[in-house]
Amino acid sequence: MQTLIIIIFQESFLSLFKQVVKVSFSKMQEGFVDINNVPTLVTTYGRWITDKPEKNGTEETIILIIPANNGSTGFYRPFMKILHMKYNCPVWIVANSGHDIPPGKDMPEKILGLKEQTRQKVTFFENYIPEDAKVHLIGHSVGCHMVLEMLKVPQIERKVNKAHLLFPLIERLQEGKKGMSLKKNEKYQFLLIFVLWLFYILPEIISGSLLKAFKIPGKDVPFILSTFNPKVLKQVLLVASDELEQVNKRDNDVIKKNINKLRMLYAEGDGWLPSTCYDDLLKDFPKLKADMSHFEHAFYMKSSHEVAEIVSKWISEPVPRYY
Template sequence: MGKMGNPGVTKFYTEFLRKLHEQLGYTVWILSHAGHELPLTNSIRQAPPLRDNEKIYNLEGQVNHKRAFIENYVPKNARIHFIGHSIGAYIILQLLKDKSIKERSQGIYLLFPTIEYMAQSRNGWFFTHIVQYFIWLIVFLCWIYTLLPSLLQIFLIKLYMIFFSVSNSHTDTIQNFIRPDTMEKVFFLAVDEMHLVKERDSVVLYENRDKIKLYYGAADRWVPLEYCRRLKRDIPDIHAEICTHNFEHAFVLRHPQEVAVLVANWIMQ
């Protein structure tokens, strides 16, 4: 079962999931973050607005969202392998505080885990000191973007993808993601993360150390290598390693299949 980073859009993980299923043959579930993947505008189902529904979309609400899915949709006899990316790693650690979920967990794989002091990382500093003050402008520009002709939208996305070497398979996903009602929820969660993800939950990590594997990026601007070193110093027998393949934090944009093979090998060990 996969828990993703922020933004939490399942289609960014399609290639990763496809390869993972191909390697293992297991049933694979992935959960978006509440409010990050919205129904089409003409759908009879609509997500509640952010205003007056903050408890649904904040970090605690996202944990509850995942817990509800497990309780209502995952078979009670299923042995679950949890895969968490970025803030998804933090969410999994919170879920493991639930005894029934902990007992059903078979393995826990935390990729580029943002589980401590996010605001003190390089990207966290940039977000809290600069980006946070321009969220209103970014949301406004997203609204302007939605008014553009579809061909112009795609052209702008293509320029972005060429500049950042992003796979063409993400074109439609990015186009559908750039919506002001989605963006305000994404940034709302990000602000909450900066406030809440501080001291590492060493108790949960220690209690589950026989099942957990953490995978840190060698140059991750969200997770300094010092965090990995401190973790291994505090819990020497925990399985934590540093990536030697130059995979970036947002691995799904360029290396989804390679990381899927890596995770599949861990699960099969």
């Protein structure tokens, strides 16, 4: 009986210890990192970007997320936490530079467009990803365009084990309903900035309630409100304009070269793309792993858990070899 009690105690203690360890692994850290002289918000689960790898002497797996525009990292926290809990590896996200204002500082003088934002991600990768790391890149929306551009850099392509593209904006944006609407209304951007500024200066209890009335989840309200800051909104709108001009022809060469690493998830009725993009892609690349889903383009609003489960399965799959 005494032995049985000891065993039960040991098992209970071990279970509690594992829970404590899991909680410590799940700790979120956030801070601004200077990338090419621009303060850039980085959010992590697991170790911070400058900490030593937790497992010395072994290959480290890192999940790196390249967000949409607006690239607020806050939207992705539930998604990141799930991936981190499943794999106990660092999960990092790099915001678009200039889309968050450091406390006590001004916005950068230069507004960064799509090419500059991509260059920021390349610099971050080169500066903070260890030489022997195995990286899973996850792009969302126009972040998928940035991921494909990053894969053109040999030092990055060599370290990337897989690239997971969620609701990818990688072609024909001017032909999608939302892209056409955005292009048509570009001349009214000053009016949009003014209206959202009025919203921004309202007491948060009022503006937050109004956003919730439009079915915005409460967890996302602070990150949307921060986007309404006119200084931030100008940065976001420049990237949006660049998307329409620069993301039109699909880069088949980088897809073909990395087809064994790529996984893509599309959304039915995604207004950002012409409806034929998914079928046309698979006609050109029948061996490419791409799936259609019922999720919304901004999946983090309602479907973080479901999309994280899908990505988790992709991460666990063996890498096929087609070419």
